[in-house]
Amino acid sequence: MTNNATLKMQFLFSLRKAGILDKQVLDAMERVDRKNFVNNVFSEKAYDDTPLPIACGQTISQPTVVGLMTQALQVTSRDKVLEVGTGSGYQAAILSLLARRVYTVERHSLLVHNATKIFQKLGINNITTILADGGYGLEQQAPFDRIIVTAASDDPPASLLSQLKIGGIMIIPVGQSDNIQNLIKIAKTDSGYDYQDLQPVRFVPLLAGTEKEQ
Ligand code: SAH
Numbered sequence: 001m002t003n004n005a006t007l008k009m010q011f012l013f014s015l016r017k018a019g020i021l022d023k024q025v026l027d028a029m030e031r032v033d034r035k036n037f038v039n040n041v042f043s044e045k046a047y048d049d050t051p052l053p054i055a056c057g058q059t060i061s062q063p064t065v066v067g068l069m070t071q072a073l074q075v076t077s078r079d080k081v082l083e084v085g086t087g088s089g090y091q092a093a094i095l096s097l098l099a100r101r102v103y104t105v106e107r108h109s110l111l112v113h114n115a116t117k118i119f120q121k122l123g124i125n126n127i128t129t130i131l132a133d134g135g136y137g138l139e140q141q142a143p144f145d146r147i148i149v150t151a152a153s154d155d156p157p158a159s160l161l162s163q164l165k166i167g168g169i170m171i172i173p174v175g176q177s178d179n180i181q182n183l184i185k186i187a188k189t190d191s192g193y194d195y196q197d198l199q200p201v202r203f204v205p206l207l208a209g210t211e212k213e214q
Contacts, residue, residue: 011047011063018049020067028097029067034060036118037088056108056211058204060088061150065183065201069171072185072198073146075099080141082163084134084206085150089115092127095148102127103141105134107210133209137163144168151206152181164188173203 012030020026035046037060042052051059061069070091075081075098083092086106092115095102104127106112112131119127130138134149135157142163149160149172156172164170168188175181183198 007047011049014049015064015067018064018068020064020071022071024098025067025071025094028070028094029063031097032090032093034063034090036122037090037093054088055110055114058087058108058111060090061203066091066094068199069148069150069183070094070098072183073148073169073171075146079145081146081148082134082138082141082144082160083148083150084137084160085204086111086115086129087150089118089127089129091148091150092129093119093122093124096124096127099146100126103130103138103144104128105130105132105138107131107133107207109210109212131210135159135206135208139163146170147172149173149206150203152176152201152203153206156184156186157206161186161188161193166190171198173201 035043038046038052049064051062054060079099081095081099081102083104086104092102092104109131112129116129137159143165145165145168147160147164147170152173166188170186173181173183180200183201185196185198187194
């Protein structure tokens with residue numbers, strides 16, 4: 001059987017091979033053990049470059065996609081970041097090592113609960129996890145230096161664009177949920193928005209409203 005250290009080395013190698021070369025992003029991804037965020041049933045797949053099922057019919061994203069999105073976000077240690085779509089909490093945990101403060105919004109209360117517990121267990125104290133429809137952003141904490149959306153919508157939601165600081169960056173998958181979507185990078189300038197296509201991706205859809213589980 002391949003041991004954990006070898007699997008982790010292969011994990012880091014697959015990130016580099018996919019074009020994640022930013023040292024801080026690689027360090028953060030080395031430090032945040034993905035095993036903490038996947039269901040025990042899948043623990044031997046934790047370092048595979050594949051999305052995996054989590055509770056509520058959702059998924060933890062593929063590590064290379066997490067890496068590319070994080071790299072494209074160009075987070076600095078002064079930044080206040082908004083993530084829409086907490087899911088397992090894995091992406092937020094990586095961001096927490098790079099940013100000053102992370103606000104992550106999720107529409108399933110069970111996922112909010114689970115992620116909050118993991119952050120506590122790992123001693124991460126600069127993430128706030130909120131049950132809300134992230135399509136409206138998080139008005140009470142706006143504006144944000146960086147916004148990352150980990151669920152796909154037809155167009156970037158207007159509330160999110162308006163809650164981005166001038167000079168800020170937003171990364172979001174756009175396109176129909178049952179189709180291949182396009183990951184785009186939006187830079188807000190004082191005269192408008194610059195859009196850049198990054199790569200094709202596949203995410204679960206950004207849905208309206210919140211879901212309360214038992
Ligand atoms: N970033 C996650 C993966 C996200 S999966 C991780 O690292 O594991 C996408 C998540 O977006 C799902 O958990 C889904 O419930 C959530 N989501 C979808 N629409 C949403 C909305 N409008 N507001 C908040 N969360 C939403």
